[in-house]
Amino acid sequence: MSAIVGSPGVRGVKEGVALAGLGNPVLVIILCLVAGLLVGGVWASYQNGSKALTVVLAALAAMAVLFAVLTLAQVM
Structure with missing residues (x-):
């Protein structure tokens, strides 16, 4: 089980899923x-x-603007 959890392929899939909504x-x-x-x-x-x-x-408006700017920085 540790070979599956620690393998780079599984870790890459988890990171890809976590960052799918960003950017x-x-x-x-x-x-x-x-x-x-x-x-x-x-x-x-x-x-x-x-x-x-x-x-x-x-x-709330300040948080929305901040998150939009941070997300825009990831898009570019």
Whole structure:
């Protein structure tokens, strides 16, 4: 069993499956769209005076932008 688990072929398959979703250009576009919607929600909640919702949406928007940039770096 240890020969199968430690073999380079099995390890390569696991890494390929783990990274299959990363580096997808469609994912970058979707993340940018989600970030834009979240920024719109930040602005709307800011104008309505909801500070807690503004902070939560701003944090989510920042994470979406960061993940989009990191994913874009893997695409290129």
